Amino acid sequence: MSDLSPSPNSPASAPSEASRSFVFDVTGMHCAACSSRVERVLNAKQGIHASVNLALERADVSVDGDEDAAAIKAMIEKTGFGASLREGSLSERRAQAERLDEDRRKEERHSFYLFLFSAVMTVPLVAPMIAMWFGLPLHLSPWVQLGLALPVQIIVGARFYRGAVKALINKAANMDVLVALGTSAAFLFSLYQTLSLGSEAVGHLYFEASAAILTLIVFGKWLEGRARRSAADALRALMGLRPREARVIGENGAADRMVPIEAVGMGDRVRVLPGEVVPVDGTIAEGRSEFDEALLSGESEPVLREVGDKVITGAVNGVGSVVLDVVALGEDTVLARIIRLVDQAQTGRAKMQNLADRISAVFVPVVVGLALLTFLGWMLVDGSVESALVAAVSVLVIACPCALGLATPTALVAGTGVAAKNGILIRDIDVLERARHVSHVVFDKTGTLTEGRPSLVAIELLNGASEEQVIADVAAIQKSSEHPLARACVLAAEERGLSVGTGEAVTAHVGEGVEGRVAGESYLIGTIAFLSRNGIEVEAVAEARDRMEAEGLSLSAVARAGQLVALIGFRDEVRIESKSAVAKLRERGLKTMLLSGDAPQTVARVGEVLGLDAVKGGVSPANKLKELEALQGDGQVVAMVGDGLNDAPALAKADLGIAMGSGTDVAIGAAAITLMRPDVRLVGAALEIAQKTYGKIWQNLFWAFIYNVIGIPLAAFGLLNPAMAGAAMAFSSVSVVSNALLLRRWTVKLEHPSHS
Structure with a gap:
């Protein structure tokens, strides 16, 4: 495969060929406003082109100027987020990725424990409301409600307060600002009522609203985090295929030794025992075995490999022991290139995402403005501070910039990931x-x-030519060629046990043929039209040509010293x-x-x-x-x-x-x-998954937009209480991510082919 290293996409001008590229893992981003802020700050600097992916929590940065990685890292951290550069050897980067993944797992566990704590404190607060639905009188004193809600507001709300403060210090606003404003307003109003009215405040308190909002949002963030991480399972599985060590065969009878993969060199021989993962790209020098390449090619059945066949890093050996001649290592392996290609696809930016990003950049200030207008509107119409505050809080907590930011990248990650799993x-x-x-x-x-493996099945000789001589000389000229017909000639010479010389002054003419010399004799090999254009008389093989072509054979004409000496027919099975x-x-x-x-x-x-x-x-x-x-x-x-x-x-x-x-x-x-894998049925499958992924992106964007378009007016008109608004906000991004993850159920459906 070709080297397909990812290059960052940017909404700014494209980076030049001389630019340097960096990839940073960014921590602490909670919504599209966060990722937009990081991207906006980086792209504001002359010579920097950045794309920040919320779903993957990473920034791809290309630099045309003098800024180095440390300067970029400082710029990201100045926006209030953590940043770590992906660098070092293959093993070092893998270790870094594993540490980051473990950190994210710890964050998930912490979110879950916070949710459990918050739920325990919140359930008694919402119990009276639930009891009321069933006509059961159940009331908690204001002081009990305060005692339950206060720990939730302080302990669980702390993460949102920290995020809001960081955002405001950087003259920006994000989801944390909305949550902090909404829950604080509900809590402080209830606290004021409790201190002012005491036991008479029952019925005018919203402690359950502030606690329920925080509980539901933390739960939603926990679900979202798990879903976002699982969306990248395909890439993580590919990265996990890279072995850390290889069993290198000792020289001069020395015992095999296990060495770090970085210590393996070109020219080494590596032994792969049954059940082991192939650590390098290599050709089999000894042995034969079946290899499971499912995660690499999507091929569900093990593939038999014998001496001379190539096996690739990440394939799982079956029951045989094989010895490999190393042909590629590290970043040059097929697996590394697959990973780069998948990584490049998953970090791309859809054109429609730019609209979502522009909206996200102004989303929070606009929502705060709408909440203020809602408050003033209710004061003018109803005159009740309580009603105005409830509606304003509902507007603040139902608005969700997260869904907009996650709509495209999660669908893209899930779609390209499941495509890669299917080859x-x-x-x-x-x-x-x-x-x-x-x-x-x-x-x-x-x-x-x-099949691409034609075999030489017919030969028409002219001008006293010898079949063995023609085949041997044609093989000599073409033995270094990758063309299927050239390989067929070389194989035919090997099967006949012919002595093959060395071609000299070999020149290929793409799509037409090749010329060269063997033992002083000049040869032209290729299509009949190619030889004719080079002054070779070809009419003598017209009858043989028509007969072979009628049989469906591919033809190659051979001229030696200016005379046509053979017409060779090849059969390549459909x-x-x-x-x-x-x-x-x-x-x-x-x-x-x-x-x-x-x-x-x-x-x-x-x-x-x-x-x-x-x-x-x-x-x-x-x-x-x-x-x-x-x-x-x-x-x-x-x-x-x-x-x-x-x-x-x-x-x-x-x-x-x-x-x-x-x-x-x-x-x-x-x-x-x-x-x-060489299965042409995958063409239709590729078009199908591409269309499904694109369609899922549009579905997600539609639901993200429509959710806010419908939800905010409902909240403003008092049709949603704060707790319901918080629940809707919490599950909006979860629903978008879950919708994207439905793509992971896709698989290639291949009918068993027939010979008919």
Whole structure:
């Protein structure tokens, strides 16, 4: 896979290529006003571009100027929040993440204990109100109510008072300000009534309201914290796959030794015993075993790997013992790149989130203003301080900026996380928007709709050429190539036990062929059209060409010293799941098309077998771009699916590039979505989860907005008492997060493919 390190998104101007990037974990943020304040302060500084994610409690910062990490950390802390920089080695960063996760668990436990304490003190306060519903006379003296409410106001309310003071010191306002104002108003009014009227104050006290508000909000924050943390389970599970140690094989007969993963070097050999997690990316040098790659690719069944096969970090070994030659370590492993890609997607910013952030920035001052107007309005209409105060307090505590801030990031984290668990990696949030509008899905053939493992099945010889000589020389020139047909030639030479020389002056012509020299002889290998353009007479193989293409074979012509010497036919079986994958896409109303550099007759046969809407063969990489441009020019939104070097330009040009994970780094680097296993049915699944995630974001934003639009007027008109308003406020953000977490139930539904 390609290196896909996350780059911070910012509502400000985009960072330059020379900018330095930092990631900070930010503690103490309670609502969207908090995250907006941190982001606003950072972006106000020239040369700093920041994006703050409330759901993940992190800030991604890009710096074009002279500020270092310490300066950024100080800026965040000056806003009243804690900040810690993610830095160091892989193990150090993992340890830091584990400590932070444990701190958050401790905070959750503390919130729960606070809730239990608060609930014990609050239940007696609300009992008379509940008893009244059943016609039971139950009253508590004002002094008993004060004795129960005071500890709640002081102990439980302390966290909100601290947050409010920090916000106000920084000339800002957040949810803590609303809670502190609302509960203090209810408590102080009740305290005044108690001190003034004594036992006669019963019926005019709101101690139960202030206590119930704090109890319910603390409970809601506890639920919200658990839900927010579980939304990131997929990324946390991926990070947990990184082993801390590896068993390195000793040299010259020395015993194996367990060493820290940082001490493993390229060229080392690592032994992986049954049941162990693979600590490095490597190729199997000895042994064979099945590996569980479910968390990496979504593949539920163990995969058999033998000598020469590659295994990746995080895969769980089955019953066999294997020895690996190390090919990648640390940040260069496939697992590390998957983590970066998921991390990048989850910290992205949706365009609609900018509107929510702008509202959040002014939300609290506006709500305080509305509460003041509510108080004055009730005084003018009713003349009762008590009625005016109750309505104003209800307005303060029902307003919730949290739901607005959590609507987008929680859905994004949950959606991209569950996609990753199912083997679908979404590069960034813009993919979700584009996936909704796809009208055409264009496929490459080799390695996408076919197995990508062609075998040499036919050869037509000319001009006295020897079959063994032709195959050996073609293999010599192409043995360093990753092209499927080149690999098929090398494999054919190995199966025949041929002595393969060394190719010299080898030059590849993308999408056409290759030229080079073997033992002084010049060779041209590639399409018949490629050889013809280079002055090679090709009419002699016209009959053989037609016959092979009619059989559905892919062809490669070989010229030596300016003469055509062979026409080689390769068979690449269509993937068993391709037909059902195409059928599912067509059921979704999408048009399907095949563009391939292979011969038109071969491509037409594949298209007929799979039921594609349109096929075009003999298409060069440049012409693939033209075909895509033509579709886009007609107003179509095009998804391109491919896996080869030839596909990279088309993947980049398409509105939505989808790379098969079995493909080249270049193809994957150009794609917006990467499928971690070579199953083309995941194309439809990727479009589905992208659409579901985008839809969930809009659902959350709608409910967050509508909740405040409806709730605040109800409170202002006295239709909600403070306790009910507090309950509604507490569970508004919980409902948004819970709605987002419904995405975690999504899974890829794949029908068992048939050979029909």
